[in-house]
Amino acid sequence: MIFNTQNIRVRARAPLRLGIAGGGTDLSPYCDKFGGAVLNVTIDRHAFAFLRPRTDGRVSFEALDVGVEDLCGTDEVLDRPSPLVLHMGVYRRFVRDYLGGKPFAVSVASTVDAPAGSGLGASSALVVALVEAFRAYLDLPLGSYDIAHLAWDIERNDLGLAGGRQDQYSAAFGGVNFIEFLSGDRTVVNPLRLRAGVCEEIESSLAICFTGQSRASHDIIVQQRAAISGGPSVAIDAMHQLKLDAIDMKSAMLRGDVVEMATILDRSWAAKKQTASGVSNPLIDGLYDLALANGALAGKVSGAGGGGFMMFMVPPERRRQLIVALEARGGQADVVALTHTGVVSWVAPT
Template identity: 30%
Template sequence: MSTAPMRISIAGGGTDLPEYYRHGPTSVLALTVDRFVHVALADEPDAALGALPDPPGGLAHVVAPAAAGEHAYVTAAGELLGVGGGWHLAIGSQVRPGSGLGGSGAFSVALLDILARADGRELSPADLAVLAFRLEREVLGRPVGQQDGWAAAIGGAVRIDLAPDGSATACANPALYEVMAQLLGRGLLLFRTADQRDAGRVLAHAPAVDPQRYAQALAAAAETEAAFLSGDVAVIGAALRAHWAAKIAANPHTDHPVCRAITQRSAEVGIHGFKLVGAGGAGHLLIAADPDRRDESVRFLTGLGLVHVPVRSWPHGLLRHDGTAPELEEAVCASA
């Protein structure tokens, strides 16, 4: 079995798209959390399904060899790796698709890893991140960026620096990990909307990137990074407010009715700021709330129909069936 974690996008999200980094270098910060995609492989369906963990509320299904051609990701991954079929694949997760937590990128990393190992190959985290991006962007034609594959492959708090030619360097960010480990569940809360969305459809409505928009995105990413590293929930909330206002102004398809309700009453219930995680449209919201008014904020948000999702920072990237992780080429960084 191969397991890859999902992520919360912290800063620079969107600039991991080629439409941005073709204009110049960009950087993205992400944090993996304890929500996962698992992919198991076996000769028989029961064996594949039995290899999956059984998380509360977990979702699982099996792709039989005869049906592999009907599953776009499985077909594309096999073609990309030059691997034949013949196995039953079991896919499981605690989180439904369209969550905004980078699930498709995590699935791509886990899927590519299990198929490569079935073919006798062990790919590095950097190789898996690059292939995951190629799988979604080039083969399947989805307008996604590089962030999710790198976050899932490397894990923890990670900074991904992208060059105009698409090459990337992903490095661990211990300072960000420490801040997030302290704040998640206290001043930073994760909530789920009742609906999901396709990130590709949201991103398809994004405006064209010109030099001015590129410069604005870089400035916003730097401000958001500094806010999170401050560890001050009020400062983080102000950065999230500014980020969210700019995001919906540029692409109204990122907005959601519940976001407008939160904006109207946030000051009354101790909420400093928020954003929809990922491309937007629906999925999960990251809320910056006054720790002393946490319960008040939670009651207000659940009253809007949102579901509180307790998560913790997760320090690992891809894990293999025996619980080991592929070794990074260097202690704290990987490049491709």
């Protein structure tokens, strides 16, 4: 492939997400055996990727938000490890699949609007942003499904990172989505069209809180996968409940019934804790109890569990009280806005 990148600087942005219901049912082998269903929403936190050409024959990867940089020559970039495995993994995949295995000089940088281990799908959103940046840089004809699947394949197969499938599709499509994960690697994204006022009511009823602990999702996911592979178990029954809850949550959300959404959220949190040890801990339980005492209707951890962000549903008139109480306990609480655009890229002005 011949491409002209002289003085072209490409930027890409992909949204992070809140998993509202069904999280965990997008894990293999559960979704391969039984089919999974997830309902999630994207929020006003993003992962960014920045690409620009280099003229010195070198390749640089940089995570600007954490101050990590890796610089090497094109003659070694395909054979050496990198501390920035996501950047390197996306670069190598595009070189392999679209450039005939011939490395090229480029600077690849990123930032993310959330700490590592947030539970907001930040790592996968970053991979989606990187994939879209390379797609635009090389002018490749890839659609939203292509970008999401490629990002998932890079993470799970090329890099061997444990996790599910919802984050890549959420970041690629954006918005409020009911996503079905079927056997044979099939995924169907169903955007939900909410009637006027419903999105605003849901948004005004949400609060998030960073626990201050980055979650160690790998061990939780390994436990969940082992329980699923081992045949009938409490964990599998809990996964079945989570999938049913995603279907019920879809109906409640379309009706704009926030109280029913909170009821389902509470039920799902109880089920999620049955899928693996470590999903909750005393810190999370303490913040949850505090939230209920200060107006929250229900809550859960976002992502696999063990730390990261928690999300709560609360009557809008009591949301400020909840945030103040969580912050007084040491949590980092905030509001979120729902977003309706998936990954995008653009060429920066020269």
